[in-house]
Amino acid sequence: MQTINANGYSVYFNETIYNYLNETLLPEHYSKVFILADSSTSELCLPDFIANLATETPIEIIEFEAGEQFKNIETCYEIWSALTELGADRKSIILNLGGGVVTDLGGFVASTFKRGIEYINIPTTLLAMVDASIGGKNGVDLGNLKNQIGTITTPKAVLIDTHFLTTLPQNEMRSGLAEMLKHGLIQDKDYWDKFKMLSSLNTEDLDILIHQSVEIKNNVVLQDPTENGIRKALNFGHTLGHAIESYFLENDDKKSLLHGEAIAVGMILESYLSMEKNLLSKEEYQEIKYIISDIFEPVDFDKTDIEKITELLIHDKKNEFGKVQFALLDGIGKIKINQFVTNDLINSAFEDYKN
Ligand code: NAD
Ligand code: MG
Numbered sequence: 001m002q003t004i005n006a007n008g009y010s011v012y013f014n015e016t017i018y019n020y021l022n023e024t025l026l027p028e029h030y031s032k033v034f035i036l037a038d039s040s041t042s043e044l045c046l047p048d049f050i051a052n053l054a055t056e057t058p059i060e061i062i063e064f065e066a067g068e069q070f071k072n073i074e075t076c077y078e079i080w081s082a083l084t085e086l087g088a089d090r091k092s093i094i095l096n097l098g099g100g101v102v103t104d105l106g107g108f109v110a111s112t113f114k115r116g117i118e119y120i121n122i123p124t125t126l127l128a129m130v131d132a133s134i135g136g137k138n139g140v141d142l143g144n145l146k147n148q149i150g151t152i153t154t155p156k157a158v159l160i161d162t163h164f165l166t167t168l169p170q171n172e173m174r175s176g177l178a179e180m181l182k183h184g185l186i187q188d189k190d191y192w193d194k195f196k197m198l199s200s201l202n203t204e205d206l207d208i209l210i211h212q213s214v215e216i217k218n219n220v221v222l223q224d225p226t227e228n229g230i231r232k233a234l235n236f237g238h239t240l241g242h243a244i245e246s247y248f249l250e251n252d253d254k255k256s257l258l259h260g261e262a263i264a265v266g267m268i269l270e271s272y273l274s275m276e277k278n279l280l281s282k283e284e285y286q287e288i289k290y291i292i293s294d295i296f297e298p299v300d301f302d303k304t305d306i307e308k309i310t311e312l313l314i315h316d317k318k319n320e321f322g323k324v325q326f327a328l329l330d331g332i333g334k335i336k337i338n339q340f341v342t343n344d345l346i347n348s349a350f351e352d353y354k355n
Contacts, residue, residue, distance in 0.1 A: 001211045006218050007225055008154050011134065013211060017159040018052040021120075024157075025055040031091040033059045034083060036106040038066035041098040044167045045124045049097055060086045064105075071101045071140050073149065079109045093118045093156070099125035099172075100132030104147070107138030111153035118156045124164040126176025127260060130183070130213040133158050135221040144250070152226070160214070162207050174295060175260030178237075180209060181292065182267060183216040186233045189333035191216065195291060233335040235327045240346070241266025243312040247305065257299065264296040265353065272349040273341050274329040284332050289353075306350045310343055 001013035012020050025033055033055065037046050042063045053059070062082045064075050083092070096106030096119060103121045110119035121133035139150020165173065184192030191212055194201075201209070217234070224231040245262035248254045271288045274280035301309070313324050323340045330336040 001207065004211075004214055004218055006134065006154070006158070007136070007222055009157050011158040011160060011214055011218070013160050014162060014207070017122075017161055018054075020157065020159065021052075022054045024120075025053070025057050025093070027055075027057045029091075030057050030093050031089050032087065032093075033057050034086070034088060034092060034094045035059060035061045035097055036079065036094055036102060036109070037061065037063050037097045038070075038099075038102050039063060040066045041102065041124050045097055045164050048163070049122070049161075062086075066098075066101070068101055068141070071105050073140055073142070075105060076109050076112075076140060079105075080113055083109075083113055088113065088117070090114050090117060093120065095120050095122055096133075096155075097122045097124060098128070099123065100128045103128050103133045104138050104150070105140055107136075107153060107155065108140055108150050111138060111151045116153065121155045121158045123158070123160060125168055126165060126173050126210070127179060128176075129160050129162070129165075129210055130176055131179045131217060133160075134214060134217050136225070144246075160210065162203070162210060165206075171258055171261070174264075175258040177295065178260030178263045178267070180213045181295075182234070182237055182263065183213045185267065185271075185288065185329060185332060186236050186327075186335045187216045187220065187333060188212075189331075192332055198295065229337070230335075232327050232337040235337075236329065236335060237263045237267030237270050239266065239313065239324065239326050240269045240309070240349075243309045244299070246312055247309050251308075261296060261299070264292050265299050268292050268353055269346075269349040270326060271329055272352050273326060273339075273345055276345055276348070277328060277339065277341070279328055279330045279336060280332070284329075288332070301350055301354065306347065310346055313346070 003016065004011040062079055064070055094106055094110045096103045103123055107119055110117050123129040123133035136152045136154035137150065138153060139147040142148035181195055184195065194209060220231055220233055241263040244265055245257055245259060249256045268289050271280060271285050275282060275285040326339045326341055327335050327337045328339045
C-alpha cells in the first residue's frame with residue numbers, strides 16, 4: 001500500500017514499515033530508542049515488533065498501565081522521570097506502540113521532554129490507525145476534562161501494521177469503524193458505499209479501507225492544520241456523541257460506552273438534524289440509520305437521559321450565542337460547518353432514534 005504524505009511526515013503501511021525503521025534508527029542519528037507501550041500492547045504487540053527491529057542503537061522499553069484513566073500528567077511525570085533515569089537526551093527518539101492513549105500521551109511526553117524530541121507513532125488499535133495517530137494533536141486529560149493539556153506537534157512518521165489488529169477485541173474494532181464510517185459520510189460517498197457490504201469484506205479489503213480512511217483524515221488535516229475551518233468537519237457525530245459519552249461515563253447506573261459506540265449514535269442523531277435542516281434527503285438519512293444500526297447495538301435513552309445530555313451540550317465550549325453548533329451532512333460525502341440547531345429538534349432526533 002502506498003505511503004501517504006502528511007504535513008511534514010509520512011504514513012507507511014505494513015510491508016514497508018520495518019525497512020523504514022531499520023533505515024531510520026541508525027546509531028549515528030539516535031543515541032537511544034525508547035519504546036513506549038501500555039500493559040496490553042507490551043504483551044500483545046511488543047514481542048513481534050521487537051523481533052522485526054534490526055538496529056544497533058540501544059533500545060529501552062517504558063510501560064504504563066493501559067486505560068484512559070492513566071492518560072494524565074501523573075503518568076507523564078513517571079515517563080519523563082524514566083527517560084531521565086535511562087539516559088535519554090535530545091538525540092533520543094520515542095516509538096509510541098499502542099492505541100490512542102499511548103500515541104496521545106507519548107506524543108505529548110516527546111513534544112515536551114527537553115523542549116521536544118522526535119517520536120514515531122505505531123498505532124495498534126483501529127481507532128488509532130485511522131484517527132488518533134494522524135494529525136499531530138496529542139495530549140492528556142485533566143481530571144474529567146478530556147485532552148485539556150497538550151500540543152500540536154507532528155510525529156517523525158506514522159507506521160501502520162494492520163497485523164496488530166488480530167488481537168484487538170471486537171468492540172474496539174467497532175469503535176474504530178465508527179470513525180471510518182464518519183470519514184465516508186463527511187468526504188467520500190463511494191467510500192461510504194463500501195460499508196454496505198461490510199460482512200463480506202476480508203482482511204485485504206479492510207487494509208485498503210484503512211488506507212483510504214487515513215487518506216481522508218489526512219486531506220482534511222492538510223487543508224486546515226490548526227482547526228479554524230474545515231477540520232471541524234471531523235466533529236460530525238461528535239457534538240452529540242461526546243455529550244452521550246460523558247453522560248454514560250459519569251452516570252454510575254449506566255454501562256459506559258466506547259468512544260466509537262457513542263459517536264455511532266451521535267452520527268445517527270446528527271444525520272436526523274441534517275435531514276430536518278433540509279440538507280440530507282429522507283432516503284439518505286434512512287440509509288445511514290440502517291447501516292450504523294446494523295453494526296452497533298442500540299443504546300437506551302429515557303426522558304431524563306435526554307434532558308441531561310442536552311444540558312451537557314449547552315455547556316459545550318464550541319457554542320456561540322447560547323446555541324449549540326454542529327457540523328452537519330450536506331448530502332452523503334459533504335459537510336456544512338457552524339450549523340445551529342434548536343433543543344426541540346434535538347429532542348425529535350432522540351425520539352426518532354428510539355423508533
Ligand atoms: P486505547 O489506547 O485505550 O486502546 C484501547 C484498548 O485496546 C486498551 O486497553 C489497549 O491497551 C488495547 N489495545 C491496543 N492495541 C491492542 C491490540 N493490538 N490488541 C489488543 N488490545 C490492544 O484507546 P483507543 O480507542 O485506541 O484510543 C482512544 C484515545 O485516542 C482517547 O484517549 C482519545 O482521546 C484519543 N484520540 C485522539 C485523537 C487525536 O487526534 N489525537 C483522535 C481520536 C482519539
Ligand atoms: Mg472521534
